[in-house]
Amino acid sequence: MKKYMFLALVLIMAFASVMAVSANETLKIGLCQPITGSMAMSGLYSTHGVQLAIDQINEAGGLQVGDKTYDLELLIEDNEGKPDITINAVSKLISDGVVAIVGTNSSSTSMAGGPIATSEKVVMVSTTGTNPDVTQVGGEYMFRSCWIDSYQGYLAAKLAYETLGKRRAAILYNNADDYSTGIMDFFVKSFEEMGGETFVQAYAGAEIKDFKAQITAFKDWEPDVIFIEAQAAELPLPTQQIRELGMDTQIVGAASWDNELLTQLTPKEDLEGIIYVTTFCADSDEPKAKEFVEAYKAKWDGELPMNQATMSYNAMRIIAQALQDCGKVDDPEAFRDAMAAVNMELPNGHFEYDENRDPQISGVLMTFRDGVGVYYGEIGN
């Protein structure tokens, strides 16, 4: 009996290997993300996103590059969310022969890994490293699938000026926070270039709870739109105080508003109608987005794709597209140029890079209805 089992096994294995040989060659893709540590959830979502893209490509018969078809294989290296470990992880992936690396999720680790990838001429795509310096420090092989902070500020200004037709913008920002300050700068610059007027009020740090003085100044200036952007936990109080002081001016924001904690901490009636620009909305009406959300939910037990998963999925899709455009797998320079020239449609809209290898992706507008963020529209260049 045992003998037959063994024989059967050998037959199956032989058959499988024949199958594999008769089908495609494999192409290795690296994933460098925090699989353990305090950012492990990001790593998990990222893996889900990339794995989905790879499975879709393989199930469709593989990736056609030039006149050959390749099956994609994912190699995962844990960077624990730390810059020094990222350097080792990236080196390991490169010595394992990956053609491109997806990762990492943070600006600091991307800046650590990027220079290694560039010196070895391997394309690396950061998923959510939004700091403008990521592609500067990382070098010419460093890309990203997310937008950068300045572009986000520009899109928010466009939302206020073009989509909503507002002309007088009051801005509240945290002058002790780089993220908030950076976005404020670009919002003001873009809004004024478009032809609007701005009025800026600061608050000095995350521990500030009282914004009544700033809001009183807003009231005097009579804005027709208010832009607030800071870390998500700092958003509920100014929002509530603006409404409490009797201002019903339209509030707009950026990606921080896409946060579950925020909706728990702010009363529904105060959030109602606030519009913000973010990268992706799971209940978007766009067919591409719907298709992605359905596929993702089906693969990962009903889990909804969040920002990290979407950006990782996109990173993998961008790499695949660039490989196809380039037509070869053994010419890193041509591959890099193809990456920079990529021009495609992704679940969250149109995607292409500017001269700094920073994406000019379209954003999604969301608004709060009854305390829940829902799809509002699209916004692009």
Added chain:
Amino acid sequence: MNNIIQLLIYGLQLGSVYALVSLGYTMVYGIVRLINSAHGDYLMLGAYTAFYVSLLNGNNLILCLLGAMIASGLIAMLSDQLAFKPVREQPKFSSLVTALGVSLFIQNLSRALPFIGPIPKPFPTLITKKLYNILDITVSSTQILMIIIALILLFLLTYIVNNTKIGRAMRAVSLDRDASALMGVDINKTITITFFIGGFLAGAGGVFYGIMYPTIDVSIGSLLGNKAFIAAVIGGIGNLNGAMIGGILMGVIEIFATSINADIGFGVFYLILIIILIFKPAGLFGKLTNEKV
């Protein structure tokens, strides 16, 4: 002009919270010469008590206020019994460090407790907000009610201290502890009651804080406690009227300074503190006494 009155109202609202907290500081200091840095944390626990009272009994302002005040009062008493009493006869430095320890302990224990936890919680709406517009000035029902309740509590406290037996005992202990013990005043009981009243007021401060800034987390007490302490020092630490006026002054100044420049809003406290201490080292209402070492 309208704006100035408008800012003044916001300042009074904020100042009434500072006043409630700085009163507790000043009372405890007056009686046991202890700067109790854990005072702000009683406020935080009061805010969380109100949160849970409203969860169980609906948004009832009076019940929440009472629950928070009693809980904070009891915790203040407990921290006195467990932490401050054993070091009371030690050099002052010991109790100062103990107070820092109690503060850190309360904050970190709360963070570890599953029903408080590190994630901020939304404070319930205890007062239905109504806005009144008088001559371009917006006043909300919340502001009016908060200022009124704060005034009632302040009046009650003044009455207790000036017109009751326990109040007289408190004043006596504050003046000279040994002599009052010889006169038959129960020192320990007086100190316990002082802690309770201090915590009681901090609990009310916690509810007011929650109403004003409806996001509560375990660290809300530390910064507020810090500001209230400065208010108490400016008013003359140990002096009740001084603490009240100091608190209200701080609230008003903070709002006005912020309206000029957001960065000044915060630093201006310390500037005023320094100026006042240069010209009146005992604070606005304090009497300079020679400390017996």
